[in-house]
Amino acid sequence: MCAHSSGMMGFPLRLLAREVYDRVRAIKGDKSVALITGEQRIEPPEARYFCCTMEAMDRLGMGTNGPHAFVAIDEAQIGADPERGHIFTDRLMHARGRDETMILGSATLEPIVKKLIPGAEMVERPRFSTLTHSGEAKLSRLPPRSAVVAFSTEQVYAMAEALKRFRGGAAVVMGALSPETRNKQVELFQNGEVDYIVATDAIGMGLNLDLHHVAFAALTKFDGMRKRRLTPSEMAQIAGRAGRHQTDGSFGVLTGGGSRSGAPLEFAEEEIYAIEEHKFAPLTKLYWREAEPRFDTLPVLIGDLESKPQNEVLRAAPEAIDLAVLKRLASEPIADTVKGHGSVRRFWEACSLPDFRQLGVDPHSRFVARLWQDLQEGYIGADFVAARIAELDRTGGDIDTLQGRIAAIRSWAYICQRPDWVLARDEMAARARGVEARLSDALHARLTERFVNRRTTILMKSLGQDSGAIPVTLEPDGRVSVEGETIGRLDGFRFSVDPQAGLADRKMLLAAGEKALPGILSQRAEQLLAAGLDDLTIEGGAIQWQDQKLADITIPDDFGTPRLTLPREVAALPDAAREKLETGLTAWLEGKLAPLEPLRKLSEAARDPNAGSEARALIVTLIDARGVVARENAGLQHLPKEMRPFLRKLGVTFGALDIFARDLLKPAPRGLLHALGLDKRPLQEAMLPVIGESKDIPAGYRLAGSQVIRVDLAEKILRSAFDTRAKAAEPAVSNAPAKEETPTAETASETASESAPAADATKSDTPEVAAEAKTENTPSKQVKPKEKSGSKSGGKPIHAKFALDLALPVSIGLEEENARRLLGSAGFRVQRAKPLGEGAQGPVLPDSWSWRPRRAGENRSNRRGDPRKQGRKGAGKSKGQHQDRQKHGAKGKGKPQDQKRQGGNPKRGGKPSHSGSNHSGPNHSGKRKPKQDFGPARASGAFDKLADLLR
Structure with a gap:
């Protein structure tokens, strides 16, 4: 198409149209490329290349004298589909480019194309890779980069949850998902975040995946009328997703599958041969419906739509949802409002609204009838449309709820795309697309949350690797993560597994954390030392950090250099990091112990032989009492008076009731003695002058009636x-x-x-x-x-x-x-x-x-x-x-x-x-x-x- 001056391509899916639109836009530029689908229309004025869904292809571009030099139709074999086949058949018969027309499809379509388009040139593109049947396999034994195919929502969810337990999760692709959600789920698989994808037969069309194996969980499906076995060509369409370009692929079935009768799930020999050799029975009929009916009256319109084709290779299409809605409303009083050629055409356009919600004929007919009542007035008011869109702009709820809202907003997005239906069309269409995008993101998040355990997936890939190769990261808030997924938390230097992890994952998370623990602990020690140890506290005789014990403190009898004892989790540091941390903690602690300098001086004096045994005895008593001792317990009767000046120089005060070291009555030393566990008495942190009476007298205080006063x-x-x-x-x-x-x-x-x-x-x-x-x-x-x-x-x-x-x-x-x-x-x-007596006066x-x-x-x-x-x-x-x-x-x-x-x-x-x-x-x-x-x-x-x- 890009080799021509202009072109148009029709695709079976909106996501395919979007994919090709992005590729052509990268070549030709934004102003030259248009995207036209039922719910979205990006059409620059100077656009020369159009990427469309099959239903949105402009019939003006058809015919030998059409405006487009090139026209292409993708997946033309869908003409054999009972629901949409008549649209593909019409495009195959009438869509033509001035210079070139390409009809892309399966080889099974070749006989019909030769009959409908005599002289058409047949060009084959052989598959470069081989597709091999690999038998059956358990779900837990599926190789990576595999797809599991099921044909019901319940089965898709069950397979996805099982893979989450076994392999960390899987992406989910279903036809009921919005195109945006489907793309995000496919991207989840393509990026390698998960190694498995669970899908319906929607995977067989329009999705180019890097798959190595396709496993069928079932070989039958309900086609809207009955439950039947897949045809070999449908099997091949799905199995053909395995292998890409020159990479070979395989297909098989899951162990334990089977029919309700108990028959094992397996391929027939003929089916295996047809899939591997790509040999299928050719198509003999395509579905057809009159593409240009007359709009004189509703009965005439219905008659044209139900007319029989004249060509022997064409078959009348089954009654689709649009025709069923038209016939239902034509039999109701609302049909009396449809008069004239233009009104009939407009009414048929309303009946052609796709049933995105999959509600069936009756509910969809009521929705169309309400729409027609609004359209009779000419246009639907912007306020009314905005209100309906706003009602759906809610991202809460489970997967089914979000899917229902997305289907509803797609209906309004389709309505807003019609040029003659809604006032302020562009604005309303933009709002609808915005709501659909938000809902699709929410649905993708719910699916990922339910069916993907990204953490387990990452760790499964990391098993057996060297500990240095595991991408474990220590976050600033203490979380330990692997490629952004939290596996645990590091409180202080103690690693704990994420409490939200399941029982089956805890062992794996713990193993991954312990492998990387030495490096993480070294990183944590560096962070702690770089921050200046400002967050450390002393409590319970230990250095505490983030409510965790960092080291036990032992104060020697002389109140000299303290000794530190590291707990097991800190001792697990590498030798160099542990010595560096211990040195830093010791230096920090010595600075924090400065308020205990008076006790250190008293301890030195207690060892001074020149002080005399009586003075040394009093000093030891004062040290044991942590700076305050009642006079009756001090043994002053043995202390010579000439030794008192010596003690006063050490800061000792001889009071009428107490002997005390005045410098130890300050809040800092009292709080430090309490924090170190050297003084078990209650602590008055601010060392207030007077406090109320308490059961236990705080350190540095004495009783005074019903109050307690500081001794100094x-x-x-x-x-x-x-x-x-x-x-x-x-x-x-x-x-x-x-x-x-x-x-x-x-x-x-x-x-x-x-x-x-x-x-x-x-x-x-x-x-x-x-x-x-x-x-x-x-x-x-x-x-x-x-x-x-x-x-x-x-x-x-x-x-x-x-x-x-x-x-x-x-x-x-x-x-x-x-x-x-x-x-x-x-x-x-x-x-x-x-x-003074009563009534007496005087001082x-x-x-x-x-x-x-x-x-x-x-x-x-x-x-x-x-x-x-x-x-x-x-x-x-x-x-x-x-x-x-x-x-x-x-x-x-x-x-x-x-x-x-x-x-x-x-x-x-x-x-x-x-x-x-x-x-x-x-x-x-x-x-x-x-x-x-x-x-x-x-x-x-x-x-x-x-x-x-x-x-």
Whole structure:
């Protein structure tokens, strides 16, 4: 055709017309080539070459004086088809080119062509390859590049699903598919994405495939009227798809096929011979129908269409769907609207609408009747057509639903192509084609999703290959894919098979992943190091990445260089990559452990022999407590005072209640100790000053009533209280002897902190819990005998009253009652001011505060008067003192009787006791008795008065 100045070719299928159109356009250019089908019309004004479906061939181009220099008819033997044969016969008899006409078809057509066209030149094109019968084969044993042919939709789907299980999937080709979907499925096979294709007999016409073998799943089909066996020529048309050019092909049947009677599925010897030798009985008849009927009236039109041919080689065509619809509507009232030559022609054109939906005569007749009602008004409105097209523009649903929508949109695409049917024809036709393309894409996707497991197909091809040859790729999001298909996921360095894979595929996917795992892990390690390890975290004593453990962390006792233990999946890295990763992780971890530098310094000091055994013991205790230890547990009684400056240089703070390393109270070191598993106590990440009471006290905090306060802020509150007490005593200090030192907040805090364990302020019955003074046996530490109850220590009475402002603890976040309890745990006592009477006026007096250190050995059980616990813990006290404590502790529900009598609980309106006599004076009797040391001053009571009398 391209060798002539112009030409036209008619094809049996739209996809064939499109294929040749693309090839001719590549040679002649877009402006010179036209494509005309029932649903699509691309016709440039200057077009000289036309590629058409057989029904769309322009009759104006027929005849010896037609406008086209060249005319060709493809697959002319279809003239023997009962449904469409009359169209091919008409083109064979009337389509002619000015210079040349070619009729392409099977050799079986040769006798009829000689009778219809005397003098026609016969040219044979022999097959270059051979076609051989290969017998039967199981579906699971079919060789690659094979086609399975079935003759029902159910059988096609069953074969495709079986091939998906055995071989990863297959392409599907059926006559019910749209041409676009069919092309995409064929492309799936041609590109090698699948090695198998399952099709109906539609594969036998218009499809050029790279096939090596054709397997028949059945040898019978329903032809619209009855179920019959395929003719040898039909078998050959299908089997001939195997082999191409000089590549030989084979054909056979599937094992297990057969008829309903149980007969095995197999070819007859005559059929095999005819197919292999290409020897078939010639055609004797072609179907014919009047191509130019008269349009005077509907009965005249029907009569012409049912007329008999005059030529002996022609046979009247069976009643096609268009004639059946015409006869049905001609018998209905709608026929009364068809009057005149033009109306009859227009009505016949409406009845010729193809039944794309394959609904049958009755449903299709109703659709045509509705169409005719719209056409009677002249044109179908664009809005109406647009609405119908929009209703079909939905890509959801299963395969059958999408096939139904495609058939419906093809009907509207055909309607929109008619030049005198629809307003805004070009726009509506473009919309219809767009919707058909989207639906075809969706249908192709559904077919591929259902019948193709691309991942399995790829892996089947990769079996037996070297691991380096498998195209495994690590995606940025952690997916592991082979040629774009996900086979698993790499979380951290742990590979897991795709959870959506079936049980049969998991073993194959795991094998493919493990083959490529060393390379993938090396790539992941490079990615991790290149990103700067920014996504790593420390949790549970391990380095975590993407919720996976990357390495276990072991912190040595000296808090030096940490040791890493890699889990099994990370240890699977190649040696070079593993060493590089381990080095990078160690460097990263050392930087992250910088907040633990105070612990590292304490550990070095604990090994310093010049520090002294007492200081080293305290340091070890502080390290074991992770930076905070209560004074009663610190063993300060053994620490020489001259060692305290040494410890303070290490960042150790000696508080009234706690010994702590202040640098370890920051959020960073506390969070790091918790993450490393070195501190199991609850973590307060922000290290807020005050938090609500919790079941377990967070690390770095202590109880203060119903709240919990950070230990350094508790110390700040207590030091402020001692400073206030010291300032209140300045007038008395100025009159004191010069040798007496003024007690400051520091010395007062030291005095309180050198006592025995403080009572729990939250669990005491009174908020003022007295501190216990340290008991020392050295003479220099003994209280002078001349100092009695109410004497001054350092120029100030121990129990001197002073006012204390609670603004500081309240500003930090403590409630006032909880602030009093915190102060009480350090020895501060409060005497509430009496409220003004009802109606009284005047200034409100502040609460009165006092402080005294606690006695050695005084604890919660002693203060509550438990005689059993006093008997166990009263070692070192005189017998009289022990008995006296038992006598007074037997009353008042565990409280000393004098305290109960004096109303020691402010909540009950009582006043605290502030008597602080010193009972260590000389014996005034004639004979000096051995002096009994009852310890530092404490709250007055019956026992204290008795002790004074004994002296």
